[in-house]
Ligand code: HEC
């Protein structure tokens with residue numbers, strides 16, 4: 623029995639198309655999109671996608687494609703307001719968003735130690751991260767963001783591996799209502815229930831988890 627030829631040709635074409643898409647995503651990252659307003663991502667997010675703390679540029683390497691694509695759509699719709707990212711997201715086509723977010727997910731994420739809820743919690747940031755403050759309806763952060771804040775699936779982004787400046791800016795954005803893109807106001811409610819000291823302490827705690835790992 624001879625194997626029909628056309629399905630093989632179809633598979634080859636599909637593989638080529640997939641390769642082309644992967645290449646496009648990387649090209650958008652390093653050189654920008656077709657519209658010049660979609661500037662090269664690496665300029666701000668770093669050649670390795672690990673972000674730049676001083677500029678408030680988050681790490682994108684290793685973020686789930688579904689999460690990143692949702693953020694770009696939220697910047698487009700304005701449910702996440704940011705003067706830098708909104709025009710960039712608006713200048714990307716749907717296909718470009720699909721390609722670049724697939725490339726981001728494939729970039730290696732920093733390695734982080736998993737810290738579970740069973741660990742001893744010391745200090746305001748760690749207590750909130752591992753125990754929460756249930757008397758104020760704040761669940762422990764790791765319940766959604768995963769042990770050690772490494773992120774869970776497409777919906778819950780990693781907190782570890784982001785800078786304290788960036789994490790804090792996001793919590794402030796929810797408090798001020800410039801970021802209101804989360805399902806059921808989950809994060810808005812949490813951010814508004816936190817004290818200023820807790821916002822700083824939780825940001826420092828999750829940012830510090832990567833440093834611990836990096837220094838080992
Ligand atoms: C001029 C600098 C700059 C460039 C270029 C840039 N970004 Fe950003 N990006 C930012 C800043 C600043 C933020 C944080 C915005 C905020 O605080 O809400 C951000 C946030 C993001 C986020 C959200 C991350 C998260 O954890 O929620 C995604 C996704 C993103 N950028 C994707 C891209 C892509 C894709 C490109 C290239 C097409 C790109 N960015 C180009 C500055 C930049």
Ligand code: HEC
Nearest residue numbers: 750761762763765766777778779789792803804808809824
């Ligand atoms: C009930 C689930 C839940 C809990 C508990 C939770 N989060 Fe979140 N968090 C989310 C979701 C969902 C998002 C992403 C929302 C979106 O789509 O942009 C998020 C996003 C974030 C972001 C933005 C990350 C980024 O890359 O932009 C920060 C910062 C954050 N959470 C901090 C915390 C802290 C600190 C705690 C604990 C005090 C916490 N979260 C507890 C669900 C949760």
